[in-house]
Amino acid sequence: MSGVASIHLVENALLVSIQDDVTDTEIIDLQDALSNRIADENVDGVIVDISALEIVDTFVGRVIAQLAGISRLLAAETYVVGMRPAVAVTLVELGMYLPQTRTALSLSHALAQLRRG
Amino acid sequence: MSGVASIHLVENALLVSIQDDVTDTEIIDLQDALSNRIADENVDGVIVDISALEIVDTFVGRVIAQLAGISRLLAAETYVVGMRPAVAVTLVELGMYLPQTRTALSLSHALAQLRRG
Amino acid sequence: MAEPQPDFLHKIIQRIDLRTGKDAVQARQVVARELKARGVSALRVTRFATAVSEIARNVIVHGGGGHFTVGLNAATSYLDVECRDRGRGIPDIEQAMKDGFTTAGGLGRGLGGAKRLSDRFEIETVPGQGTTVRMSAKI
Amino acid sequence: MAEPQPDFLHKIIQRIDLRTGKDAVQARQVVARELKARGVSALRVTRFATAVSEIARNVIVHGGGGHFTVGLNAATSYLDVECRDRGRGIPDIEQAMKDGFTTAGGLGRGLGGAKRLSDRFEIETVPGQGTTVRMSAKI
Numbered sequence: 001m002s003g004v005a006s007i008h009l010v011e012n013a014l015l016v017s018i019q020d021d022v023t024d025t026e027i028i029d030l031q032d033a034l035s036n037r038i039a040d041e042n043v044d045g046v047i048v049d050i051s052a053l054e055i056v057d058t059f060v061g062r063v064i065a066q067l068a069g070i071s072r073l074l075a076a077e078t079y080v081v082g083m084r085p086a087v088a089v090t091l092v093e094l095g096m097y098l099p100q101t102r103t104a105l106s107l108s109h110a111l112a113q114l115r116r117g
Numbered sequence: 118m119s120g121v122a123s124i125h126l127v128e129n130a131l132l133v134s135i136q137d138d139v140t141d142t143e144i145i146d147l148q149d150a151l152s153n154r155i156a157d158e159n160v161d162g163v164i165v166d167i168s169a170l171e172i173v174d175t176f177v178g179r180v181i182a183q184l185a186g187i188s189r190l191l192a193a194e195t196y197v198v199g200m201r202p203a204v205a206v207t208l209v210e211l212g213m214y215l216p217q218t219r220t221a222l223s224l225s226h227a228l229a230q231l232r233r234g
Numbered sequence: 235m236a237e238p239q240p241d242f243l244h245k246i247i248q249r250i251d252l253r254t255g256k257d258a259v260q261a262r263q264v265v266a267r268e269l270k271a272r273g274v275s276a277l278r279v280t281r282f283a284t285a286v287s288e289i290a291r292n293v294i295v296h297g298g299g300g301h302f303t304v305g306l307n308a309a310t311s312y313l314d315v316e317c318r319d320r321g322r323g324i325p326d327i328e329q330a331m332k333d334g335f336t337t338a339g340g341l342g343r344g345l346g347g348a349k350r351l352s353d354r355f356e357i358e359t360v361p362g363q364g365t366t367v368r369m370s371a372k373i
Numbered sequence: 374m375a376e377p378q379p380d381f382l383h384k385i386i387q388r389i390d391l392r393t394g395k396d397a398v399q400a401r402q403v404v405a406r407e408l409k410a411r412g413v414s415a416l417r418v419t420r421f422a423t424a425v426s427e428i429a430r431n432v433i434v435h436g437g438g439g440h441f442t443v444g445l446n447a448a449t450s451y452l453d454v455e456c457r458d459r460g461r462g463i464p465d466i467e468q469a470m471k472d473g474f475t476t477a478g479g480l481g482r483g484l485g486g487a488k489r490l491s492d493r494f495e496i497e498t499v500p501g502q503g504t505t506v507r508m509s510a511k512i
């Protein structure tokens with residue numbers, strides 16, 4: 001998973017930063033690591049930072065949806081932060097509305113929303 | 118985008134007025150402009166004013182749904198205001214319920230709801 | 235499908251070439267104007283103008299452009315609209331009429347919706363040769 | 374489907390073998406770089422780079438690997454991309470283009486989405502022999 005995605009504990013949430021060149025095999029490692037840490041560290045939220053992503057195609061969109069699905073099953077809320085405007089427009093054109101996720105402008109917005117509960 | 122849609126900042130929201138003769142090519146420019154302004158101006162809401170629209174067919178309905186989808190991915194809530202009663206009836210007949218949007222009777226109602234958060 | 239309506243487009247009001255989105259807007263605006271001028275209610279005007287907009291857009295998007303004609307059906311007091319193209323036609327009409335069927339990433343609610351929003355609706359299509367929709371609103 | 378574009382890939386900029394996910398990433402990064410260098414807006418760059426990513430991933434996932442070529446269409450100011458494989462091909466193109474159709478547990482939004490996100494898009498496929506997608510963005 002080296003360099004592809006890092007997972008950090010921030011307040012009561014896990015911050016996952018996805019790198020621009022994430023691949024299929026690395027995603028499986030990431031899902032594995034994330035699910036274990038949600039369970040171990042008993043967090044309320046997962047914040048997926050995609051500010052490094054120049055594009056989100058249906059493959060990466062599906063990865064984000066799956067991370068959100070895993071988090072929800074483990075009782076954590078998922079926020080996506082750092083989405084570029086052009087990425088949002090393109091995702092919608094692809095028909096991917098990411099209904100399982102909540103979005104926030106930045107990490108601090110997401111943390112504030114998590115604190116409010 | 119000249120004359121097709123104007124975007125104005127009103128309190129903490131962007132007001133988008135859609136003109137009756139909007140076309141496909143103009144829509145991409147509108148999506149582009151709106152997505153950038155949501156991100157730049159850090160607004161909580163997008164208010165889509167459709168009072169100029171005599172009809173909403175499935176093309177324009179899809180445009181509204183996509184604007185709402187983009188806004189949500191960029192962490193803003195979408196309100197549709199100014200929908201004519203006959204348009205509402207016709208949309209339902211077309212099977213378009215616009216689930217991604219909230220509707221408000223007027224701009225001031227939408228702003229009040231946004232203030233409440 | 236095509237029950238011939240003898241008095242269809244008995245008296246022609248206007249023709250418009252359908253090439254761009256703006257033409258489709260003009261077509262449905264003419265229809266709305268003619269219905270309003272005859273005292274048709276706002277809801278009925280909106281319903282039929284929406285139906286015409288769907289079909290006119292299909293001519294442009296799927297049919298490669300075509301022609302719109304609006305006129306009166308004197309005998310039966312209908313406003314008649316014909317939209318005609320020489321595009322690729324629709325191989326399976328029943329499938330295409332179904333809500334949700336689209337070959338172009340659209341919503342696929344246009345054809346079925348237009349039929350529900352019209353008082354009369356018929357479609358004639360020959361694969362490879364084109365599509366003609368005839369639709370009417372009571373006045 | 375395949376309207377031959379005479380000036381397609383008139384001047385070749387770069388070729389990349391598509392074997393792993395990293396190659397697909399490199400391909401779309403090259404496309405983004407070339408479009409940006411020509412002053413194309415962030416939204417248009419993102420749209421086309423996303424389309425290229427979808428198609429390049431399909432070559433790898435469904436086509437068993439293949440080749441990517443990017444170049445200029447001097448006559449018409451398009452940036453052209455070709456993705457080609459010698460895989461199993463696509464038996465029913467119309468079905469495969471539909472949003473939601475997948476044979477591999479994917480989302481099935483790649484082909485239709487890539488077409489919508491490109492200014493030009495054509496696909497040529499022979500079952501058992503392979504698939505070639507040619508796509509372009511206005512510059």
Ligand SMILES: Nc1ncnc2c1ncn2[C@@H]1O[C@H](COP(=O)(O)OP(=O)(O)O)[C@@H](O)[C@H]1O
Pocket residue numbers: 175288292293296297319321322323324330331335336337338339340341342343344345346365
């Ligand atoms: N004039 C036409 N010529 C060729 N095909 C057409 C025409 N009108 C409709 N179609 C076909 O019927 C399908 C369904 O049309 P419609 O219900 O209006 O949905 P949409 O336009 O959103 O795809 C279209 O995707 C297209 O394949």
Ligand SMILES: Nc1ncnc2c1ncn2[C@@H]1O[C@H](COP(=O)(O)OP(=O)(O)O)[C@@H](O)[C@H]1O
Pocket residue numbers: 058427431432435436458460461462463469470474475476477478479480481482483484485504
């Ligand atoms: N290069 C290719 N070679 C063979 N089959 C392909 C190729 N590209 C796409 N396909 C087929 O078309 C289907 C739809 O592709 P797409 O819309 O990109 O969705 P996904 O890749 O998510 O399945 C694939 O599931 C596959 O069956």
